[in-house]
Amino acid sequence: MSDLMTLREAADVLGVDVVTLVHIVDVGDTIPTPSVPKDFKDIVFAPVDIEPFRAELRRRRFEDFMIEYADVYTEDSGPGARHLEFGPGWTNILREFCDGLREFQNAGYRTRLRWGKEKFGAMRLFYDCSDEIATYIAERKGIAYGKSLRTCQECGEPARLQFGYSICLTLCDRHKHLVGEPDPARDGVILDVDAWSRQQRGDRE
Template identity: 60%
Template structure:
């Protein structure tokens, strides 16, 4: 058993931080071969595990998307630059959005996706585009946003916005544990934070 790899060593091999790796394990779709202990610091990996987790890291970094859509995706490189900061379950929505940009560009537009994030359980994408295509790009943004509130950001299955006491995420039944204990005052009641705050005259933080 001397060839087992510690959590810290695995994170270094995979080029990720420990929090990223423990989140992947917490999601539960890709797990080490040996049982996961209650104390995450005691998690160990085999060399075969490392290869499986390497594939998962690539999926969560949207490696295939970036290669397939290099014509319409150019990562923001300005100060404070950001990337694609959301779960892999939304890759289908991301591809639909990028296909929409491609269609606009084929018709003479010029638009490129720069980055995106999850906020209050919804997908927010940010692009540069010609003013002439502004309304079309905004419609693509709205469709991605709307669809994300019905799609699990971890696996892409049908989902809804779920509220824990400290976080809200759009998740399916299989991944709902990621928000912790549901907050009965909001879970199942607020299904779109932005719409709810507008309706109640509040400002989303």
């Protein structure tokens, strides 16, 4: 058993921070060969585990997507740079949005995805585009937003907004443990935080 690696050692081999590695294990789709202890600091990895985790990191970094869509997306760099900051389960939604950008770009319009994030369980995309197509791109952004609220950001399966006491994420039943104990006052009640917020503001006006 001397060939087993600690969590820190595995993170160093993979070139990733410990927090990211723990999150992948917590998700539960890619796990080490040795049984996972309750205390994450006691996790150990076998040498055979490295390649599956390397592949999962590649998926989470959207490396294949960035190669395929280099014409409409270039990763930010430098101080304050933002990236694709959401789970890999939304990759197909991202591809659909960028396919739309590509159509406009091929028609001679300027448009490019800059970065994206998850907020309140929904996909938020940020882009540059010509004024002439701003309305059309905004519509496609709205479509992506709506689809993300029905798609697990971890695996891409059908999902809904899951509300814990301190976090909400759009997850399927298999991954809903990631928000912790559900908040009964909001879980299953609020399915779109933005829409709910607009409704609340309207009720007060």
